[in-house]
Amino acid sequence: MEIGSILIAIIAALVLWVYADFTLGRKKHLASAKTNTLPVRESNLAIFAEGPKLFEDLFSELKNAKEHIHILFYIVQDDKISQEFLSILKDRVKAGVEVRLMVDWVGNGLKRKTIQDLKAAGVEFAYSQMPKLPFLFYSSQVRNHRKITVIDGQTAYLGGFNIGKEYNNQDPKLSPWRDYHLKMTGEGVTDLQSEFLEDWQAAAKVNLLQNQAYFPSLEKGSSRQQLVPTEGLLLEDMMSDLINNANQSIFIGTPYFIPSKRVFELLRAAIKRGVSVTILVPLVSDHILVKEASHPYLRTLIKDGADVYQYLKGFYHAKVLVVDDSVCDVGTANFDKRSMFLNYELNCLIYDKEFIKKVKTILTEDLLNSRKATVEDFSPVSVLVSLKETTARTISYFL
Structure with a gap:
């Protein structure tokens, strides 16, 4: 009877803590959440619905990067397609390209050794949205689910795909994987670059937003679009x-x-x-x-x-x-x-x-x-x- 009462008390205390943690954590988050409205831009857009076609295009653009690569994914797995992706990043560093890779702390699937190898190769790496006190439960639930790639400040991608075998139709339970991902050139890339650098500042504690080298002059494209970060x-x-x-x-x-x-x-x-x-x-x-x-x-x-x-x-x-x-x-x-x-x-x-x-x-x-x-x-x-x-x-x- 005593053990049962103790267990009930522990469960009640845990539920109360989770409720208080989440409620107070969300209140604090909403008080500081960004509510900026980005302008309508004119950009060139292409859409991909199949992983193999997207990765062929994305990897080709990455290999041709000359100055800097900025990438954020919710998930980067530690499998064959991911290793190909990471190898490209390390090769571009060898060629003198700045490379920054950010992944969500919960969502990513990278092993510690893989991350150590990336850093040793010169890839700047950061976890996004690491849980933190005092609202540990709430912060563990707030995930960075964005997917952003910006190459030389001129070519960008965003959408539903992550990096892993399932997204490349290599998971027998979920293949073929159907998703939509945008490729963008033109003036809208400026906003994607800014969004990445703002998330990088939050994760890596480094402010690169004032570096004009990341914001080249861009021409208007053929499609009116507006980015909405939330x-x-x-x-x-x-x-x-x-x-x-x-x-x-x-x-x-x-x-x-x-x-x-x-x-x-x-x-x-x-x-x-x-x-x-x-x-x-x-x-x-x-x-x-x-x-x-x-x-x-x-x-x-x-x-x-x-x-x-x-x-x-x-x-x-x-x-x-x-x-x-x-x-x-x-x-x-x-x-x-x-x-x-x-x-x-x-x-x-x-x-x-x-x-x-x-x-x-x-x-x-x-x-x-x-x-x-x-x-x-x-x-x-x-x-x-x-x-x-x-x-x-x-x-x-x-x-």
Whole structure:
């Protein structure tokens, strides 16, 4: 009896600590979170939906770097494709190129020896978002989920891909991997460079933002776009505005559909006013409970009149939102509470209708490789599944 009472007391104290840590940590974070609005730029854009094609292009550009390479990924694994990537970085250092690599402290998969080898080769390395006191639990949940590559201040990439075998169609459980990643040249690269250097300053405690060598003069491109960096704030506002302003159609592609209450109700309201809502999610999952967390939302939206599709040809990891064929959002943020309220994310709003047509061509192909879902596809079929849904709903903030 005494042991049971002690265990209950310990669990209660732990729950109380986690609650207080998270609540106070978030309050402090929001008080200092960046809310800067970046300008609309004119840039040249290309989109990649397949890992092998992206890595071929990215690695080629890295090999041709002349002055500096700045890279941030949420994940860099320690496998064959990752070693090829890291070898390129070390080779560029030998050629006199400045190379900086930053990875998320939780998300990365690099071994200590690999990191030591990188540093010994001259690659400047930093962990982003290391947990810290006094709010250890909260800071461990705030991840830098951005993916940024800037080469010579002139060519840049951002989107959903990380570096690892699964992203290169070499994981039998998740292949082929479907994702969307942008390549950018033109004046918008300036903002990507700034975002990387701001994150580098936070992680490495080195301020390089005033170094004009990293900001060459850039010409305008053909597509109007606007970068939207968020950190546990503003993403819900951005998504809400896009949905609320929709008149004809909304397309959402995401691996994890766990919207906030506000965004969910705005989607329901859009359907009621006659807006066509289409949602594309994967059939298979790469994380525990994320499918179960999405089921109540998807059941309700299907009943309301939304079209929901499940991707069949591998794993769907893309993050895209298209409204009225006039604005397209591609970036790093998932359509879930973690991206909206915890993670550091980076999205790109695109206002060029010709480029949006290219995106829609990809979406059409992905829908052809999907099946239309019914309410029954997302309904509990056993007590275990019901229990998973309840558990997922309880911890949906952290999935």
